[in-house]
Amino acid sequence: MxxxxxxxxxxxxxxxxxxxxxxxxxxxxxxxxxxxxLPRLSPDLCPRCGLPAGLSNAQDCGHCLQLQPAYHRVYSAFGYAPPVSQLVARLKFRGQIQLARLFGELLAQRLAEHTIQADALLPVPLHPNRLRQRGFNQALEIARPLAQAFGLPLLTGGVHRQRDTEPQSTRAASQRGHNLRDAFRLVQLPAYERIAIVDDVMTSGHTANELAKLLREAGVKEIEVWCVARALPHPH
Ligand SMILES: [Zn+2]
Ligand SMILES: [Zn+2]
Structure with missing residues (x-):
């Protein structure tokens, strides 16, 4: 299909x-x-957080074993590096909304290699201020072709972004978690047990984790994160 x-x-x-x-x-x-x-990721990824783990058998990495994320699996189409990062910027800051369809298609190709476990898609919501500024939610636009490709419903409006958090990239890593606390509010109980959160870029994972925590508290059993690009940690 x-x-x-x-x-x-x-x-x-x-x-x-x-x-x-x-x-x-x-x-x-x-x-x-x-x-x-395009910057493809190596095959040695931790299935849980989607970061290179240097493991040949699909096991959770040390970080995930120590501090288990609220989501269960991460799938990303690419690493967050040029030229994907430039295309993301063109989509978000230059309004080239047609790139969302391209991203959705490329992500669908990547996901077709896996047995996905999702009954509905939840695009990461934007704060109303940012939505007004941008005119569209890039996560929703990326999720539309995915919903079509996999025949899954799109969940919109069930979660509100209640804090207009600063863009993650301008904050120091140590402040990021704090910045996102209570960023989301559930306004409608999700009617699905398995949900995939859809986003353009996954950086620290805090956004997905906050959203996943909220969904799990509301009874969602299985949470995947589908993102176009996964930012890799800088080598120390
Ligand atoms: Zn070309
Ligand atoms: Zn991991």
């Missing part, structure tokens, strides 16, 4: 040239060379 949908996606959205190099891309959003160059 995913592949059927991908084909129909490609035939309905007809970019004339590659979004990265501008060369003719035979009606694909990315030409084969640029697609090949």
């Amino acid at each position: 995913v592949y059927q949908w991908l084909n129909s996606f490609i035939s309905t959205w007809l970019p004339q040239s590659c979004v990265l190099c501008g060369l003719s891309s035979h009606r694909q959003a990315l030409c084969p060379d640029c697609l090949q160059d």
